Amino acid sequence: MKVDGLQHTALFGPVESRRYGVSLGVNLLPGHYKICSFDCPYCECGPTDRITSAEIPKRLFPNGGDVVAALRNRLEQDRDSNRTIDAITLAGNGEPTLHPDFGQIMEAMGRVRDAWVPSARIIVLTNGTTLDRDPVREGLMVADERIIKVDAATDEMMARMNCPVGRQRIQDLIEGLDRLPTFFTQTMFVDGVVNNADDAHVAQWILLMGAIRPAQAQIYSTDRLPADTRVRPVSRERLDRIASRLIDSAGVPVTVYS
Numbered sequence: 001m002k003v004d005g006l007q008h009t010a011l012f013g014p015v016e017s018r019r020y021g022v023s024l025g026v027n028l029l030p031g032h033y034k035i036c037s038f039d040c041p042y043c044e045c046g047p048t049d050r051i052t053s054a055e056i057p058k059r060l061f062p063n064g065g066d067v068v069a070a071l072r073n074r075l076e077q078d079r080d081s082n083r084t085i086d087a088i089t090l091a092g093n094g095e096p097t098l099h100p101d102f103g104q105i106m107e108a109m110g111r112v113r114d115a116w117v118p119s120a121r122i123i124v125l126t127n128g129t130t131l132d133r134d135p136v137r138e139g140l141m142v143a144d145e146r147i148i149k150v151d152a153a154t155d156e157m158m159a160r161m162n163c164p165v166g167r168q169r170i171q172d173l174i175e176g177l178d179r180l181p182t183f184f185t186q187t188m189f190v191d192g193v194v195n196n197a198d199d200a201h202v203a204q205w206i207l208l209m210g211a212i213r214p215a216q217a218q219i220y221s222t223d224r225l226p227a228d229t230r231v232r233p234v235s236r237e238r239l240d241r242i243a244s245r246l247i248d249s250a251g252v253p254v255t256v257y258s
């Protein structure tokens, strides 16, 4: 689910997407403030406050019980109004797994989903920086789809594409993914002030994808106002060529979004 600017409430949408159908967004981050362990120059939420994100005081996060109660109330209203949703997507103002109660919230959301709209899929978009934490991995396993950001194949490219707030290496990501049974990946390709779509980096990225073997790779480019306006989108034709190279070289299923 694309997040266009900051979301001011715990729930947002629903929006209709080709992939997930009618998807209700859940924001586990503050309503007027982005918290993330990355500071991607293309981020639609704007720049990360790197000092505060490094400290991340718990009081900044919304109460998990309140978010789950809001979801339950919404699903109850939807049922009373004969409205339905196809997916519950955790995205929002930064990195959802940074919420200190992420694991418990996911368990509670799973129960609410089962009670009110059992056919809806729970989807989590994450940058994968917290996969070393047991409660995060356990929470992610409540989801039907775990979509992990993999924009970079090298530490140098990660430093430019994602600007980690803390110390984060590609090897950390590989080891974290190794502890997840199944996952999808999502890769933003951009050009301009940072370029992860050139042939040399794409070749390294394909090697990485062949090693981590996602159930599906999703690739796309930016189409909204990025945090850094010197970031430029990559054309659909270029994305299609990258997809073909990935299939031919690594045999990883891929979907191109544009």
Ligand code: SF4
Pocket: 036, 037, 038, 039, 040, 042, 043, 044, 045, 048, 093, 094, 095, 127, 149, 162
């Ligand atoms: S990981 Fe997502 S929320 Fe965080 S800075 Fe990057 S694009 Fe923004």
